[in-house]
Amino acid sequence: MDLLRQHIETIIDQSSASWGIVIHRPATGQKLEINPVQAFPxxxxxxxxxxVEIMRQTAAGIISLDDSLAVTSQVRVGGAGVLTELRPDLTMTVRELVTLMIIISDNTATNLLIDLAGMPAINAAITxxxxxxxxxxxxxxxFAAAQAGEENTxxxxxxxxxxxLIRAKACLPPVYCDLMLDLLSRQQVRDKLPFYLPEEFKLAHKTGTLPGVEHDGGILFFPxxxxxxxxxxxxxxxxYQGLQWIAQIGKVIYDYFSLTKLPKGE
Structure with missing residues (x-):
């Protein structure tokens, strides 16, 4: 994938930003990596x-996706999401909270799920x-914790x-991997990797944003x-520059693997 690397480096060389990129085709073993193990917020x-940890605990019978949690005023936080705008006596199922956490990145839903699963259990799953x-x-x-150096990475x-692991159904029983793939494919934040792609093109992905940080990643389903x-x-x-550069990278990847605009030579 030397030519694809050249096109991507042309995009990222426009900036002084830090980049971590991995592109992997499981069927062929082809892999393109740029700073793959560098830690980012x-x-x-x-x-x-x-x-994944919520689904693991569900599979283990520790929790149920049909359990209900109260979205109290004490747990509501700003940023991405809609739960801060809804009625004060709201209750939602775990399934609904996971859905909101993934498809619109709701922060209140995320905090409820962190509290439900437990931060130590989530980190154990990560390990x-x-x-x-x-x-x-x-x-x-x-943000007080972040400023004190307690940043998620x-x-x-x-x-x-x-x-x-999710795509290959290798981390949990297939029914839970299928559910996670379905949620990721319903992602409503589409301002980065899929921005220049055809509307009908299928991908399952998750984005991330902080001041000075823009991320996107997932699975692109080519024929x-x-x-x-x-x-x-x-x-x-x-x-905004990061948004555009990642969108351009998404278009270059799409062109390389599905169109004839870029030759497929290695």
Missing amino acids: AASMIKVPIM NLGLNSTSLKRRMMD TSAADMAALFE AGPCVVTVLAGNLAAN
């Missing part, structure tokens, strides 16, 4: 391993999955590995087979 990418650069150290919107290699992609950007001078 995870932003909302951390919600994927949180989802057991072999995600060496990933750690959950704080709840969403806890991940790497492009870790997220690509996790997406591949010739899936492609696992993770693009992490940090130290951005302006977030």
Whole structure:
């Protein structure tokens, strides 16, 4: 994938940002990596391993997706999501909270799920999955903790590995992997990797955003087979630039694997 690397490097060389990129085609073993193990602030990418641990506990019978949790005023936080705008006496099922956490990145839903699963259990799952650069150290919107150095982290290699485990149904029983893939495919934040792609093109992905940070990663389903992609950007001078660069990377990947605009030579 030398030509694809050249096109991606042309995009990222426009900036002084830090980049972590992994592109992997499981069927062929082809892999393109740029700073794969560099740790970045995870932003909302951390919600994927949180989802995996919720599903693991469900599979183990510890919790049920039909359990209900109260969305009290004490647990509501700002940032992404809608729960802060809804009625004060709201209750939601675990399934509904996981859905909101993934498809619109709701921070209140995420914190409820962190409390439900337990931060130690989530970090144990992360370790057991072999995600060496990933750690959950704080709840969403806890900026005091972040400023004190308690920042959630991940790497492009870790997220690509996790997406591949979900895709291959290798981390949990297939029914739960299928559910996670369905949630990721219903992602409503589409301003990065899929921005320039055809509306009908299928992908399952999760984004992340913090000041100076823009991420996107998941599985792109090409006719010739899936492609696992993770693009992490940090130290951005302006977030809107990161959005556009990742969108351009998404288009280059799409062109390389599905169109004739880029030759397929290695």
